[in-house]
Amino acid sequence: xxxxxxxxxxxxxxxxxxxxxxxxxxxxxxxxxxxxxxxxxxxxxxxxxxxxxxxxxxxxxxxxxxxxxxxxxxxxxxxxxxxxxxxxxxxxxxxxxxxxxxxxxxxxxxxxxxxxxxxxxxxxxxxxxxxxxxxxxxxxxxxxxxxxxxxxxxxxxxxxxxxxxxxxxxxxxxxxxxxxxxxxxxxxxxxxxxxxxxxxxxxxxxxxxxxxxxxxxxxxxxxxxxxxxxxxxxxxxxxxxxxxxxxxxxxxxxxxxxxxxxxxxxxxxxxxxxxxxxxxxxxxxxxxxxxxxxxxxxxxxxxxxxxxxxxxxxx
Amino acid sequence: xxxxxxxxxxxxxxxxxxxxxxxxxxxxxxxxxxxxxxxxxxxxxxxxxxxxxxxxxxxxxxxxxxxxxxxxxxxxxxxxxxxxxxxxxxxxxxxxxxxxxxxxxxxxxxxxxx
Numbered sequence: 261x262x263x264x265x266x267x268x269x270x271x272x273x274x275x276x277x278x279x280x281x282x283x284x285x286x287x288x289x290x291x292x293x294x295x296x297x298x299x300x301x302x303x304x305x306x307x308x309x310x311x312x313x314x315x316x317x318x319x320x321x322x323x324x325x326x327x328x329x330x331x332x333x334x335x336x337x338x339x340x341x342x343x344x345x346x347x348x349x350x351x352x353x354x355x356x357x358x359x360x361x362x363x364x365x366x367x368x369x370x371x372x373x374x375x376x377x378x379x380x381x382x383x384x385x386x387x388x389x390x391x392x393x394x395x396x397x398x399x400x401x402x403x404x405x406x407x408x409x410x411x412x413x414x415x416x417x418x419x420x421x422x423x424x425x426x427x428x429x430x431x432x433x434x435x436x437x438x439x440x441x442x443x444x445x446x447x448x449x450x451x452x453x454x455x456x457x458x459x460x461x462x463x464x465x466x467x468x469x470x471x472x473x474x475x476x477x478x479x480x481x482x483x484x485x486x487x488x489x490x491x492x493x494x495x496x497x498x499x500x501x502x503x504x505x506x507x508x509x510x511x512x513x514x515x516x517x518x519x520x521x522x523x524x525x526x527x528x529x530x531x532x533x534x535x536x537x538x539x540x541x542x543x544x545x546x547x548x549x550x551x552x553x554x555x556x557x558x559x560x561x562x563x564x565x566x567x568x569x570x571x572x573x574x575x
Numbered sequence: 576x577x578x579x580x581x582x583x584x585x586x587x588x589x590x591x592x593x594x595x596x597x598x599x600x601x602x603x604x605x606x607x608x609x610x611x612x613x614x615x616x617x618x619x620x621x622x623x624x625x626x627x628x629x630x631x632x633x634x635x636x637x638x639x640x641x642x643x644x645x646x647x648x649x650x651x652x653x654x655x656x657x658x659x660x661x662x663x664x665x666x667x668x669x670x671x672x673x674x675x676x677x678x679x680x681x682x683x684x685x686x687x688x689x
Binding site for chain 2: 268269282298302318329333337340368369375378379382383387398425478561
């Protein structure tokens with residue numbers, strides 16, 4: 261057994277152990293902290309699968325932003341946890357559920373083991389037309405060129421999620437700001453962290469977006485890092501979330517899908533196909549669309565984490 | 576066993592663990608957590624399909640990778656909405672339980688917060 265194989269097995273065991281912790285941990289708060297660790301370990305597994313783009317997304321969104329969301333919720337729900345309203349399953353039902361879940365896992369494991377070594381692949385086709393897109397990263401090409409419609413609709417899902425979260429506001433808070441107000445005297449440690457980390461993080465986020473054309477990275481990953489920086493600064497209460505009735509905020513959230521859709525329609529007129537890019541002009545067009553996607557992601561994710569408005573709107 | 580197969584087996588185990596948590600954990604937040612765990616297990620199984628599609632000088636098929644990236648973002652959006660619903664329920668009723676018995680009697684704390 262080589263060193264790498266041994267490391268693989270250790271990583272697999274560690275991921276499984278931390279995942280089991282997030283399910284069986286006694287408290288919700290401990291479980292969510294476990295989930296963040298789990299997400300980071302999982303991104304290492306993705307690197308071992310040579311899927312660096314996915315690893316970056318998992319670390320930034322799956323672990324980071326989802327972690328903040330869940331930890332925040334766990335902290336606010338702490339009071340109900342001990343209230344004793346919950347009724348646990350009986351021992352027998354637990355056993356039955358466990359048997360069911362083991363069966364599901366075993367059949368999936370069987371499928372995994374039966375997969376042929378060389379499966380069907382769209383890799384040759386993606387490489388064949390990569391030069392026409394002007395990109396060097398085939399994953400970005402799939403996201404923005406070959407399967408552009410998917411990615412555009414996914415941006416719409418983000419917008420719908422924001423609308424859904426905002427509409428949970430009490431009537432009198434509609435249009436107000438979510439989250440905590442800016443603090444007169446922010447907590448010094450957190451403020452220090454935000455002041456040091458945010459400028460660097462913004463730089464890293466833009467870099468990850470920009471290199472995404474040719475190397476692992478892209479709009480999702482870069483946008484998520486930018487979003488995380490905004491979340492950190494808001495958490496340190498150096499600034500506060502904007503009012504949800506602000507026109508610029510709403511425009512920024514819909515800019516990504518709108519520009520994407522407009523580019524798709526323009527493609528139908530200029531390049532002869534919905535979401536087709538004119539030859540020789542593909543890369544600038546893709547980067548232009550991606551820039552607006554980064555903006556939308558960087559604004560929508562913090563809004564989703566901040567939750568519904570909780571203060572009355574100022575006129 | 577290759578590292579891809581090993582990752583696929585971890586994915587299968589994660590789906591099982593997540594499903595168990597989804598059914599057996601009574602609190603809504605723990606269910607959301609378990610659902611996310613299950614989702615990432617499914618992504619991982621899909622990830623080895625990508626790895627097995629290595630061809631044309633690429634180490635993994637880019638199409639499943641792009642779909643997983645899309646999936647992670649959508650999973651986050653769904654989680655955010657779910658968490659917002661749970662927190663809203665808690666704010667409005669002072670409890671956030673799925674147990675019907677707890678709703679049959681009037682909640683003992685924070686009643687009528689709205």
